[in-house]
Amino acid sequence: MGDVTDHLVGVFRDPAILLGIPLALLGAVFMSFGAQYQYRGVTKVEKLTGTSGSAGLSGKQLLNLLRRPSWVFGTLMLGAAIICQLSALAVAPIIIVQPIGAVSLVITTLLNAKISGHKPTPRSIRSIIACIGGIFVFVTIAALFATESPVTDLQLIIILGLLLIVLIGMLALWLAVRKRGHPLFYIAASGVIYGFVATLAKVVISRIQAHDFNWLTALCLLGLLVAVALGAYFVQTAYAVGPPDLVVAGLTVIDPIVAVIIGLTVLQEAANAPLWAFAGFLVAGAIAVYGVITLARYHPQVLSDSQEIHIPRGSDKS
Structure with a gap:
């Protein structure tokens, strides 16, 4: 218990970490509003073009997004x-x-409930609690034992190799399942990819701070942009097949889990953590992943849209 206390005291004596937390919180607020406005822009474009983006947004739909003020503001x-x-x-x-x-x-859940009129159900609330609770425990443990050290060239090569495998794998899966238009695929795929984005961004920032911008760092930046x-x-595309809070749920759970796994295994950011951690x-x-899966299954807007799609022909007598 003494080791935990020492780590906790060290964390909260570090002004850098104390500054990073409110910055991450502010970013979360911007992300919430950005997701809601982008979702609004995507749905408007679908209505205007009369086509669904569930199998992947077309070039025409992407160009139309640039003409939607709501989507541009969300961006x-x-x-x-x-x-x-x-x-x-940084x-x-x-x-x-x-994880923050x-x-x-x-x-995003509160915003979407107010705008769409789909109030959270007890099941969806439990799912959200699982997401938030799991990530809260995750970040608390991480905060106790987080350490940083310069990223070696070997570690960077490993990360880039893993990213290449992930990108190829996701593209192959997309070609195989795109016609089904299931939101969980797009949410999971983007969450995994953004986990690498966060890691590569951290590496590039660290290299720039250390005045060590070589060809490998440039390759890292290229991988980041791709x-x-x-x-x-x-x-x-996820916005075209699912509500914004479901998309955000996947991103804010899968993204940090992937980033933390890379941080733990490749970057050794918790090398001194005990087994229980x-x-x-x-x-x-x-628990957090379970929350995302159940939210995708029991989200009130998803259930409502599903019921509208599967209404038998002739059942509407009006």
Whole structure:
């Protein structure tokens, strides 16, 4: 217990980490509003074009998004969220910054309930609590044992190799399942990709701070841009098949879990953590993922849309 206390005191004596936490919280607020406005823009474009983006948004739909003020404003809000997150990553470990984004799930849920009229059900509320609770435990344990050290070239090569495998795998899966238009695929895919985006962003920032911008760092930046583009495409398509708070739930749970796994295994950001801490990571992560899966299944807007789609012909007598 004494080791835990020492770690906790060390964390809260570190002004960098204390600054990173409010920056990450502010980013979560911007993300919530950005997601809501982007979702509104995507749904408007679908109505105007008379086509669904569930199998992937077309080039015409993407161009129409640029003409929608709501989507553009949402994109600017997400840009502000990214700036806040990058600023937080510049001063605090990734395993602390990323999980804090789960706060945006609560804000987005309240916004979507007010705008769409689909109030959260007891089941969906329990799912949200599982998401937030799991991530809260996750970040608390991470905060106790988070440490940072310079990223070696070998670690960076491993991360880039894993990213390449993930990008190829996601594209192959997308080609196989795109016609089904299931929101969980797009949410999970974008969450995994953005987990790598956060990690690569942290690496690039650290290298720039250390004045060590070499060819490998440039390759890392290129991988970051490719991952951002593909992840953003999957997110926009996710808005076409699911409500914004469901999309945010996936991103704020899967994204940090992937980033933290990379931080733990490759970057060794919790090298001094005891065995019980890793067990806590596993349990907390499983609870959070369970929350996302059940929210996708019992979200009131998803259930309402599903019922509208499956109404038998001729059942409407009006």
